[in-house]
Amino acid sequence: xxxxxxxxxxxxxxxxxxxxxxxxxxxxxxxxxxxxxxxxxxxxxxxxxxxxxxxxxxxxxxxxxxxxxxxxxxxxxxxxxxxxxxxxxxxxxxxxxxxxxxxxxxxxxxxxxxxxxxxxxxxxxxxxxxxxxxxxxxxxxxxxxxxxxxxxxxxxxxxxxxxxxxxxxxxxxxxxxxxxxxxxxxxxxxxxxxxxxxxxxxxxxxxxxxxxxxxxxxxxxxxxxxxxxxxxxxxxxxxxxxxxxxxxxxxxxxxxxxxxxxxxxxxxxxxxxxxxxxxxxxxxxxxxxxxxxxxxxxxxxxxxxxxxxxxxxxxxxxxxxxxxxxxxxxxxxxxxxxxxxxxxxxxxxxxxxxxxxxxxxxxxxxxxxxxxxx
Ligand SMILES: [Zn+2]
Numbered sequence: 059x060x061x062x063x064x065x066x067x068x069x070x071x072x073x074x075x076x077x078x079x080x081x082x083x084x085x086x087x088x089x090x091x092x093x094x095x096x097x098x099x100x101x102x103x104x105x106x107x108x109x110x111x112x113x114x115x116x117x118x119x120x121x122x123x124x125x126x127x128x129x130x131x132x133x134x135x136x137x138x139x140x141x142x143x144x145x146x147x148x149x150x151x152x153x154x155x156x157x158x159x160x161x162x163x164x165x166x167x168x169x170x171x172x173x174x175x176x177x178x179x180x181x182x183x184x185x186x187x188x189x190x191x192x193x194x195x196x197x198x199x200x201x202x203x204x205x206x207x208x209x210x211x212x213x214x215x216x217x218x219x220x221x222x223x224x225x226x227x228x229x230x231x232x233x234x235x236x237x238x239x240x241x242x243x244x245x246x247x248x249x250x251x252x253x254x255x256x257x258x259x260x261x262x263x264x265x266x267x268x269x270x271x272x273x274x275x276x277x278x279x280x281x282x283x284x285x286x287x288x289x290x291x292x293x294x295x296x297x298x299x300x301x302x303x304x305x306x307x308x309x310x311x312x313x314x315x316x317x318x319x320x321x322x323x324x325x326x327x328x329x330x331x332x333x334x335x336x337x338x339x340x341x342x343x344x345x346x347x348x349x350x351x352x353x354x355x356x357x358x359x360x361x362x363x364x365x366x367x368x369x370x371x372x373x374x375x376x377x378x379x380x381x382x383x384x385x386x387x388x389x390x391x392x393x394x395x396x397x398x399x400x401x402x403x404x405x406x407x408x409x410x411x412x413x414x415x416x417x418x419x420x421x422x423x424x425x426x427x428x429x430x431x432x
Contacts, residue, residue, distance in 0.1 A: 063346035069239045090235040100293035120148040122224040128161030128320040131228030134301040150177040161320035179212045188262035195259040197400035199242045206246040211270035230291035236346040244402040247272040254406040329367035
């Protein structure tokens with residue numbers, strides 16, 4: 059394990075220096091810090107961007123687009139957008155069939171209190187189920203892609219349909235500066251991989267599910283239509299605990315036991331499936347981000363990691379619930395749990411294209427230098 063954060067060799071591409079400090083930590087010092095302006099300069103920059111958004115959208119119905127999952131980052135982003143920036147966002151939510159009661163509560167209290175309309179995109183459940191089952195049958199770790207992809211595609215579909223040029227995103231260095239290993243969290247927009255897995259294991263034609271290839275949104279929407287993604291949380295100090303208390307105080311928002319637990323499926327995937335079947339605990343990534351940004355104590359993180367992220371008493375019921383909802387028996391789900399492990403490289407993929415694309419964008423200076431891509 060790294061001597062500074064809690065990443066360890068369960069991330070197979072991790073590298074350590076002679077002091078036992080890992081490459082995630084070095085990447086943080088080298089890249090995240092220099093792109094994260096929390097002082098006066100950041101404040102001026104975000105004010106300039108907001109003014110530009112308002113100018114551009116003066117005669118339009120909406121200033122910007124904002125997707126809300128019910129999680130803390132997107133909820134806090136919504137609060138900032140309306141209350142601090144005075145923006146008029148089109149707020150949408152993708153209902154993939156797995157919303158937790160807490161997520162529904164948190165979205166509703168915010169929408170009510172802020173007096174906004176919520177645009178909900180409900181994904182056809184039969185298609186979603188078939189898509190998720192295909193990923194389980196394929197044996198890969200990234201079974202969360204059917205949910206993630208629907209979110210990304212819906213986001214860009216809204217931007218296209220309502221001709222909205224600015225997308226506000228709650229993504230941030232503060233709680234997400236350490237990246238998930240590619241081995242377990244492969245690109246959700248690799249359509250070649252999705253097509254291969256669907257062809258081998260899917261049954262549904264998926265006529266209504268929203269698909270969007272990376273070429274469409276990175277090239278067509280971004281460069282030809284000028285759709286911009288703005289991440290305001292990178293221009294200000296952002297402290298998770300402070301954001302949580304503000305949301306609780308102002309909106310009656312209720313916290314989750316762990317990041318991404320707003321979806322009942324993701325909760326099962328990240329607390330049980332990924333650690334138990336693949337030996338990778340995503341809390342290592344989340345805690346390491348908080349340690350590097352001085353929001354968590356390393357000893358406390360190590361202590362928490364010794365206990366499983368799932369509830370040992372109710373996991374059996376949870377397992378049955380997931381199987382039943384997917385329309386299979388618990389025995390069948392158990393077979394997928396035990397089957398040989400497969401990874402993105404076992405299926406057709408466009409990783410080379412993604413890598414080359416990222417290199418070109420960095421080379422022409424359009425995208426900032428990021429961290430490793432493994
Ligand atoms: Zn480290």
